[in-house]
Amino acid sequence: LADVKQADLFALWQQLDALKLATPNIGTVTDMICCPGLDFCSLANAGSIGVAKEINEALDDMDYIHDIGDLKINMSGCMNGCAHQSVGHIGILGVDKKGAEWYQLTLGGSSENQAAIGERLGPAIAKDQVTKAITTILDVYINQRLDDESFLDMVNRVGITPFKEQVYADN
Structure with missing residues (x-):
């Protein structure tokens, strides 16, 4: 915001904070790439904004978020993949199953120098289970990683089985 006077910065931050638009989350797990999904896209099979909001609300401990480190979640509401879920460290793809919103999870994707397509974790999960699945994946990572091991390095070391289990x- 280049046109904001320094004297007005704190008041602006307070207003943004009241709207939950001032979270210092750049480079963290809550800085998700998310398509508009069913809320704004006629091509979507599933919603994404509401699911992303629910995940972010579940991850409200900044110490925990920073302990997780650099982990990218990408979520798309359909196979068009506008949010590039296939290269997210954790990818979430919305699918339609008999008129209900379900989500396919992938792990280990990357758009970085060692580019990779994420591996499908298992069967699609219901919308009301997505946040729990993400927090479970993060807990497995925190509990089984080596010192300073990134999420991608851990997935490459152990595979998806511990997460899937x-x-x-x-089920």
């Missing part, structure tokens, strides 16, 4: 443990 925990996400689908109740």
Whole structure:
């Protein structure tokens, strides 16, 4: 915001903070790439903005968020993949199953120098299970990573099985 006077900056920040638009989350797991989904796109099979908001609300501990480190979540509401979910460290793809919103999860994707397409975790999960699945994936990462090991490095080291076992443990 180049045109804001320095004297007005704090008041602007307070207003943005009241609207939940001032979170210092650049480069964190809550800085998601997300298409508009069903809310604004006629091509979408599933919503994405509401799911992203729910995930962000579940991840409200800044110490935990910074402990996770650089982890990219990309979510698209249809196969067009506008948010490039296939190259997200965690990818979320909305799919339609008999008129209901379901989501396919992938792990290990990357658009960085070692580019990779994420591996499908398992069957699609219902909309009301997405946030729990994401927090479970993050818990597995936190509990099984080596010192300073990134999410991608851990997925490459152990594969998707430990994540899959925990996400689908109740099924």
